[in-house]
Amino acid sequence: MTIGYIVGSATTEQATALLEKKIRNGYYVVVEYDDEKVLGLVTQTFTGSPLLDNNLSDIEFIQKIKKFNNSIPYFIKARIKLLCKLNNSLSRPDIPPVAGSPIRLATDEELRSVFSNGEIKVGKVIGTDVEVKIRLNSLARHLAILAATGSGKSNTVAVLSSRIAENGGSVLIFDYHGEYFDSEIPRLNQIEPKINPLKLTVGEFATLLELRENANIQYRILRRAFKQFVEEVNKGIAENTISFVELNNNFVQLLSDKVEQVSKDEKRKESRDEVLNKIEDFADRYAELIDFTFGDVIDRLKVRSVNVVNLSSLDEDGIDAVVAHYLRRILNARKENKLKKNGGLKFPILSVIEEAHVLLSKEENTLTKHWAGRIAREGRKFGVGLVIVSQRPKGLDENILSQMTNKIILKMVEPTDKKYVLETSDNLSEDLVDELSSLDTGEAIMVGNIVRLPTLVKIDKFEGKLAGSDPDLLKEWKEIEEIENRNADTAFWG
Numbered sequence: 001m002t003i004g005y006i007v008g009s010a011t012t013e014q015a016t017a018l019l020e021k022k023i024r025n026g027y028y029v030v031v032e033y034d035d036e037k038v039l040g041l042v043t044q045t046f047t048g049s050p051l052l053d054n055n056l057s058d059i060e061f062i063q064k065i066k067k068f069n070n071s072i073p074y075f076i077k078a079r080i081k082l083l084c085k086l087n088n089s090l091s092r093p094d095i096p097p098v099a100g101s102p103i104r105l106a107t108d109e110e111l112r113s114v115f116s117n118g119e120i121k122v123g124k125v126i127g128t129d130v131e132v133k134i135r136l137n138s139l140a141r142h143l144a145i146l147a148a149t150g151s152g153k154s155n156t157v158a159v160l161s162s163r164i165a166e167n168g169g170s171v172l173i174f175d176y177h178g179e180y181f182d183s184e185i186p187r188l189n190q191i192e193p194k195i196n197p198l199k200l201t202v203g204e205f206a207t208l209l210e211l212r213e214n215a216n217i218q219y220r221i222l223r224r225a226f227k228q229f230v231e232e233v234n235k236g237i238a239e240n241t242i243s244f245v246e247l248n249n250n251f252v253q254l255l256s257d258k259v260e261q262v263s264k265d266e267k268r269k270e271s272r273d274e275v276l277n278k279i280e281d282f283a284d285r286y287a288e289l290i291d292f293t294f295g296d297v298i299d300r301l302k303v304r305s306v307n308v309v310n311l312s313s314l315d316e317d318g319i320d321a322v323v324a325h326y327l328r329r330i331l332n333a334r335k336e337n338k339l340k341k342n343g344g345l346k347f348p349i350l351s352v353i354e355e356a357h358v359l360l361s362k363e364e365n366t367l368t369k370h371w372a373g374r375i376a377r378e379g380r381k382f383g384v385g386l387v388i389v390s391q392r393p394k395g396l397d398e399n400i401l402s403q404m405t406n407k408i409i410l411k412m413v414e415p416t417d418k419k420y421v422l423e424t425s426d427n428l429s430e431d432l433v434d435e436l437s438s439l440d441t442g443e444a445i446m447v448g449n450i451v452r453l454p455t456l457v458k459i460d461k462f463e464g465k466l467a468g469s470d471p472d473l474l475k476e477w478k479e480i481e482e483i484e485n486r487n488a489d490t491a492f493w494g
């Protein structure tokens with residue numbers, strides 16, 4: 001059913017329609033011209049009145065008109081982004097529509113032919129019951145989930161992860177705030193944030209010690225001590241002369257002795273002392289993180305599962321070291337499996353990095369940024385995908401963000417965030433970015449290879465508990481009041 005007509009000038013990208021009635025931004029329409037049906041997206045609607053135009057400055061004029069006739073003539077127009085011809089190849093329109101071309105809402109069948117042909121259902125086309133399904137294999141080209149706080153990032157991660165696992169895939173979520181670890185996500189594989197020092201690089205261990213890159217003498221002392229320590233322990237384990245329990249209990253002392261040993265000729269004793277202090281501080285902060293019985297982190301990962309490493313008990317340096325360690329081992333283990341046709345990590349995996357603006361900050365050279373950058377560049381051919389999640393896109397490293405071919409962008413209002421996302425995406429246009437402010441919670445724009453066209457989707461609500469959901473403050477206060485009243489009654493009646 002025709003809802004309006006193209007008016008004024010148009011290009012093969014944009015057109016303006018005069019409508020009979022209001023429709024919402026984000027609706028899909030079809031413009032019929034030259035025997036073609038062209039799918040378009042309403043990116044902006046606006047109204048106006050030929051009688052009361054912007055130049056009017058006399059309020060009495062309006063009051064007099066309204067006295068005679070309450071219905072003041074007005075028009076409704078819409079800016080239409082022309083997307084594709086509704087043919088098999090969804091080819092770009094090669095000629096613009098002429099004024100007078102009729103426009104109508106796209107039918108569900110037309111929308112299904114464009115948006116419902118992937119493997120993983122993520123939600124519905126905004127304003128319709130048409131399912132949006134993304135193409136699973138395209139996630140190998142990485143994904144960024146970006147939005148303002150409270151817009152639905154965690155819900156999107158939960159919906160995506162659980163459905164990827166249901167389809168036989170494997171996801172690893174680095175759970176920064178502990179909101180997935182105790183959630184009701186199906187196929188959940190909970191992994192405690194343990195690290196076996198024997199599997200760490202010196203760089204990872206130095207990060208855990210908060211030993212800065214420019215502390216060269218300290219780093220040299222630590223490198224010599226740590227390498228000798230690891231060699232001797234591995235030898236002791238092979239000869240069965242050392243127990244893991246003994247290691248867990250005496251690790252700090254054994255390593256400190258090694259530091260003393262390798263730095264006995266060091267002129268600058270303060271550097272050695274600083275390394276010893278950092279090892280003791282480390283023991284105080286991360287005693288529960290170190291476990292020589294933990295084996296290789298790769299062995300904890302399961303296929304057809306949502307693997308969740310709970311990082312909420314660690315501080316930023318600890319999180320950086322753990323995440324970097326996992327990413328390094330995953331990339332190397334997938335390479336080993338691909339190149340040797342066996343061993344290593346036997347299945348592709350998607351790693352979800354929450355609070356990515358912290359771990360992949362454009363200001364800081366974190367260990368995680370190094371390994372995430374490696375995976376962003378070379379992970380695709382080894383079946384290692386990245387999913388970065390952030391509510392502060394402008395804080396993200398632009399090299400990594402620009403490698404995220406796919407994007408799910410929920411409500412975003414901050415202008416510098418929107419500008420940064422636009423500048424680091426070659427498949428996002430300005431008119432789509434302008435849409436972001438008007439999205440409701442759970443509504444998103446999806447672009448990239450996971451969809452055939454820019455898609456406005458209402459993400460399904462994750463059916464289950466997520467620890468990070470907004471607390472029900474009133475309910476919790478009420479419960480406290482009821483407990484206090486019950487205690488008061490018990491005290492009075494004995």
Ligand SMILES: Nc1ncnc2c1ncn2[C@@H]1O[C@H](COP(=O)(O)OP(=O)(O)OP(=O)(O)O)[C@@H](O)[C@H]1O
Pocket residue numbers: 147148149150151152153154155156391441442443458459460461462468469470
């Ligand atoms: N698709 C959706 N449909 C309905 N409600 C949703 C949807 N997505 C999120 N919500 C609700 O909105 C609130 C915030 O969601 P969520 O925690 O996923 O947002 P967030 O962007 O991760 O927030 P934060 O930045 O604080 O972590 C929650 O109460 C959640 O239930």
